[in-house]
Amino acid sequence: MLERNNSTVDLAKAYNPKEVEQRWYKLWEENHLFSARYNPNKKPFCIVIPPPNVTGILHMGHALNNTIQDILIRYHKMKQEETLWMPGTDHAGIATQNVVEKAIAKEGLRRQDLGREKFLERVWQWKEQYGSTIIRQLKTLGASCDWQRLRFTMDDEYSDAVKEVFVRLYNKGLIYQGNYIINWCPRCQTALADEEAPHQQIEGYLYYLRYPFVDNPEKFIVVATTRPETMLGDSAVAVNPSDKRYKSIIGKKLLLPLVNRTIKIIADQSIDKKFGTGAVKITPAHDPNDYIIAKKHKLDFNCVMNPDGRMNEQAGHFYNMDRFEARQVIVEELKKKGLLEKIEPYTISVGHCYRCHTIIEPYLSKQWFVKMRPLAEPAIKAVKDGKIKFYPARWKKVYLNWMENIQDWCISRQIWWGHRIPVYYCRACQSAEAERKPIDKEISNCPLIVSKEKPDSCPVCGSKDIFQEEDVLDTWFSSWLWPFATFGWPFSYQNEETKKKQQELRYFYPTSVLVTAQEIIFFWVARMIMAGFEFIKDIPFRDVYIHGTVRDIEGKKMSKSLGNIIDPLEIIAQYGADALRASLIMITAQGQDVYLSKERFEQGRNFANKIWNAARFCLLNFYLNDKEQISAYNKENLDIINRWILSRLNLTIKQVTKNLDVYRFNDALNKLYQFFWHEFCDWYLEMIKPDIKNTQNQKTLFCVLEQFLRLLHPFMPFITEEIWHKLNQSDKFLILEKWPQADEKFIDKKLDETMSTFFEVVAGIRTMRAEIGILPQTEIPLVIYAETKQQAMFFESLSLQLKRLAKIKDLKILLNYKHQDYTMTNIIKTIHVVIPLKGLVDVEKEKKKLEERINKVEKEIEQKKRMLENKDFIAKAPKEVVEKEKNRLNELQQIILKLKAVRNALN
RNA sequence: GGGCGAUUGGCUCAGUUGGUUAGAGCGCCACACUCACAUUGUGGAGGUCAUAGGUUCGACUCCUAUAUCGCCCACCA
Numbered sequence A: 001m002l003e004r005n006n007s008t009v010d011l012a013k014a015y016n017p018k019e020v021e022q023r024w025y026k027l028w029e030e031n032h033l034f035s036a037r038y039n040p041n042k043k044p045f046c047i048v049i050p051p052p053n054v055t056g057i058l059h060m061g062h063a064l065n066n067t068i069q070d071i072l073i074r075y076h077k078m079k080q081e082e083t084l085w086m087p088g089t090d091h092a093g094i095a096t097q098n099v100v101e102k103a104i105a106k107e108g109l110r111r112q113d114l115g116r117e118k119f120l121e122r123v124w125q126w127k128e129q130y131g132s133t134i135i136r137q138l139k140t141l142g143a144s145c146d147w148q149r150l151r152f153t154m155d156d157e158y159s160d161a162v163k164e165v166f167v168r169l170y171n172k173g174l175i176y177q178g179n180y181i182i183n184w185c186p187r188c189q190t191a192l193a194d195e196e197a198p199h200q201q202i203e204g205y206l207y208y209l210r211y212p213f214v215d216n217p218e219k220f221i222v223v224a225t226t227r228p229e230t231m232l233g234d235s236a237v238a239v240n241p242s243d244k245r246y247k248s249i250i251g252k253k254l255l256l257p258l259v260n261r262t263i264k265i266i267a268d269q270s271i272d273k274k275f276g277t278g279a280v281k282i283t284p285a286h287d288p289n290d291y292i293i294a295k296k297h298k299l300d301f302n303c304v305m306n307p308d309g310r311m312n313e314q315a316g317h318f319y320n321m322d323r324f325e326a327r328q329v330i331v332e333e334l335k336k337k338g339l340l341e342k343i344e345p346y347t348i349s350v351g352h353c354y355r356c357h358t359i360i361e362p363y364l365s366k367q368w369f370v371k372m373r374p375l376a377e378p379a380i381k382a383v384k385d386g387k388i389k390f391y392p393a394r395w396k397k398v399y400l401n402w403m404e405n406i407q408d409w410c411i412s413r414q415i416w417w418g419h420r421i422p423v424y425y426c427r428a429c430q431s432a433e434a435e436r437k438p439i440d441k442e443i444s445n446c447p448l449i450v451s452k453e454k455p456d457s458c459p460v461c462g463s464k465d466i467f468q469e470e471d472v473l474d475t476w477f478s479s480w481l482w483p484f485a486t487f488g489w490p491f492s493y494q495n496e497e498t499k500k501k502q503q504e505l506r507y508f509y510p511t512s513v514l515v516t517a518q519e520i521i522f523f524w525v526a527r528m529i530m531a532g533f534e535f536i537k538d539i540p541f542r543d544v545y546i547h548g549t550v551r552d553i554e555g556k557k558m559s560k561s562l563g564n565i566i567d568p569l570e571i572i573a574q575y576g577a578d579a580l581r582a583s584l585i586m587i588t589a590q591g592q593d594v595y596l597s598k599e600r601f602e603q604g605r606n607f608a609n610k611i612w613n614a615a616r617f618c619l620l621n622f623y624l625n626d627k628e629q630i631s632a633y634n635k636e637n638l639d640i641i642n643r644w645i646l647s648r649l650n651l652t653i654k655q656v657t658k659n660l661d662v663y664r665f666n667d668a669l670n671k672l673y674q675f676f677w678h679e680f681c682d683w684y685l686e687m688i689k690p691d692i693k694n695t696q697n698q699k700t701l702f703c704v705l706e707q708f709l710r711l712l713h714p715f716m717p718f719i720t721e722e723i724w725h726k727l728n729q730s731d732k733f734l735i736l737e738k739w740p741q742a743d744e745k746f747i748d749k750k751l752d753e754t755m756s757t758f759f760e761v762v763a764g765i766r767t768m769r770a771e772i773g774i775l776p777q778t779e780i781p782l783v784i785y786a787e788t789k790q791q792a793m794f795f796e797s798l799s800l801q802l803k804r805l806a807k808i809k810d811l812k813i814l815l816n817y818k819h820q821d822y823t824m825t826n827i828i829k830t831i832h833v834v835i836p837l838k839g840l841v842d843v844e845k846e847k848k849k850l851e852e853r854i855n856k857v858e859k860e861i862e863q864k865k866r867m868l869e870n871k872d873f874i875a876k877a878p879k880e881v882v883e884k885e886k887n888r889l890n891e892l893q894q895i896i897l898k899l900k901a902v903r904n905a906l907n
Numbered sequence B: 001g002g003g004c005g006a007u008u009g010g011c012u013c014a015g016u017u018g019g020u021u022a023g024a025g026c027g028c029c030a031c032a033c034u035c036a037c038a039u040u041g042u043g044g045a046g047g048u049c050a051u052a053g054g055u056u057c058g059a060c061u062c063c064u065a066u067a068u069c070g071c072c073c074a075c076c077a
Helices: A017-030 A060-078 A093-105 A116-130 A133-141 A156-171 A228-233 A288-297 A313-318 A323-336 A373-384 A395-404 A496-508 A518-536 A568-575 A577-586 A600-621 A640-661 A665-691 A695-712 A717-728 A749-771 A789-797 A799-806 A843-869 A871-876 A879-906
Strands: A044-048 A082-086 A175-185 A190-192 A199-212 A220-225 A236-239 A253-256 A261-267 A279-282 A340-351 A361-370 A389-391 A423-426 A448-450 A466-468 A511-517 A541-547 A550-552 A594-596 A780-785 A808-814 A824-828 A831-835
Touching: A017 A133, A017 A568, A017 A577, A017 A717, A044 A060, A044 A496, A044 A511, A060 A082, A060 A133, A060 A511, A060 A541, A060 A550, A060 A568, A060 A577, A060 A594, A060 A640, A093 A116, A133 A568, A133 A577, A156 A175, A156 A448, A156 A518, A175 A288, A190 A361, A199 A228, A199 A253, A199 A323, A220 A228, A220 A279, A228 A313, A228 A323, A236 A288, A279 A288, A313 A323, A323 A340, A373 A395, A373 A518, A389 A395, A395 A518, A511 A518, A518 A541, A568 A577, A568 A600, A577 A600, A577 A665, A577 A717, A600 A665, A600 A695, A600 A717, A640 A665, A640 A695, A640 A749, A665 A695, A665 A799, A695 A717, A749 A780, A749 A789, A749 A799, A749 A824, A749 A831, A789 A799, A789 A808, A799 A808, A824 A879, A843 A871, A843 A879
Parallel strands: A044 A082, A236 A261, A389 A541, A511 A541, A550 A594, A780 A808
Antiparallel strands: A175 A190, A175 A361, A199 A220, A199 A340, A236 A279, A253 A261, A423 A448, A423 A466, A780 A831, A824 A831
């Protein structure tokens, strides 16, 4: 009930987001407004959050990503769907381990000092202490996640899913172990997947080395390399078999410098004759291409480096040198021996660890892999067939390109924090060689036991001395199960609870949309699609919305090391979460990168403040005791101003809804911004102000404000909820209210046009006033010469407003323009507007301006005429367009007549 | 080497299937504070839509080149 006593409406002059936001979030949570459940009577809508790292703290990327999800969730909730936003965090193996290692380093400890178990204890401790930071921060942003469902990728239930998946894939023959050259990070000391080792160009050198012949040490062959330190592990030099320069020496023996080992010259098609000298040193254990060649030619694999990037015992007197130090020393020694031909500057592209940015070492080691081809097939098809849609669509191509060239996935990591690989060995059967060493022995025959649980005894020898694989799984090997493992899949134990969970999975899966950034398409999106098909036999989500990357104002990625971070929490503290959200959304065009500076957030703050003050004004002026729904009116009973604002409101509802449905958040919000600020505040409120107590104004005002709050709620949840309660004085939460539906019968295009003519006239008068220097508060007389009787009546009906808005006294609305005493005249649309005050006008200036305008209009008339004389245009353009052009020409011709009349009068 | 994106007023960007007079925010200039809001209001200046061709009755929009910037993918030592 709308019972209002002005003294009870107590709103501060400026909006104070801090207090409001905290209060409402608490109430939302306490009332479980975000919780979702199986509900067959409602359409499900589900988003799984891209789980932030437990080590994470909220950055702008999170803020954007989660604001978008929150908008979708709140929007669909208001559309009365059963809405679930599944939250959680990711254990982030390497990242978290690094963080904890740094922490214990302060105590002078390395993880090896603690041992695996103790170290893991410390990680869990760390997680308990700091792991919920990001969750708290998401709450300050307003995220409407179902927090009771909060998942962590290392939860028991979730870990069970990971093990299940490993076992299933292994049994299907899709997981294998093998010695391959993988991306090795010498700092993290673990293998990485290809995606985790992005290539970056760095300025390096191309070294030309001389390898002497065994039978003739005076002569040599020259090879080019960017990594001279690997020469210690060379097994051969390869040339192209068709290379005339080297044809005769294929098969000859060379003496590998510094190590004095004999190697052969071999021939291989893959060698590019044009590159370098056309002769390539082959280092099978340190280069993926050389590895392939070595396999083919059965060469030796000489590993010369330790996992920490230092040279190993095989490296002779370079032992224990760091790889880059060894590079310099080796080059130096070769130079002394006269075996360095030359050094050229050269740009090379090398992999970098995506966690610590150390240069990757291609390293031969025994790792676990997933065969991806079979998994990719259905995932490719689903996207090709449009079962999964990308927004913006261009990412489809990127996805397909990657999927169609997919490589096997290295999933083992030599770290401690993560899901330990569910593989067991029998010590009795195991020989010493099974220890991890970069070797090229075939996989040991020692029996593997792949099992979710530790087996009691060895199935081969019966020994009870069983131990588990040391490696853990790639973090993404758990993340790719997120859309279903979060529901409790695989429901290993059947009971009431798991049955309920199963039902929920069936209800919410496939989820509705995945919202993420482009960097994550390969890591996560593609793999979730594959896992979805493999384990649930269905797509994991229908839509994938890829938003842009948040960058600083210069287009650089925001990062700690660059020091260009804008902290969202600081913005929230300063301007409020609503302001942060609104600012981010307003400048984020679909899928485009966002360039941010602090000042951008003022726009959101200003908008919030504007809403606050407009609402305050309304609340101070409501006096009706009963609230009547506007839909109960017959719109014919409303006056033109109320009809107009309802027309604009309904159009806005339509546009906002449409834009939200296609993920055009900026368009949706900008429409609301435009409507509220410029149509509702600037025009509507100003027009009804003098007569605000009028019943129909009251009702319409209430209705528009109420509907607007609903529309804005997904974008700016806090301020809308606050005003909503002040407006309704009830306990009903806005988030539970229905999303407005546009009522077509209120949308009146003609009326909109008529009103904009009125606004143009008002603005035109203001311009004239400003030009002749009449102060805003000074009232002036005015004559309007309308075109038609109807138009005159229209202005008559708005004369009160016109007088107020343009500070007019003695308003005359006449029909036939007759120039009398020239004072100041303007033609707005086709209407003469005259300020009958003498002596204010600089006649020469006016003449000049008039001439300019006449010229412009004449030019346009010429153009229109040409257009309309063109037979092709008349024949081929749509009728409406031709009609429009004709009308415009007509109008222009009227305008020009009037302008000329004024000019003539001036002369 | 392939692919993608961007190029619109001083700045940052919109412009949804091609259709009148290309929009916004910020900034700038001028004016206005006892009036819901100076985190405001009113008015104004400022753009040959990167360049060159082409398609079309009509191009900011579609096509082809070119230039500049940015990103992604690829094992060329």
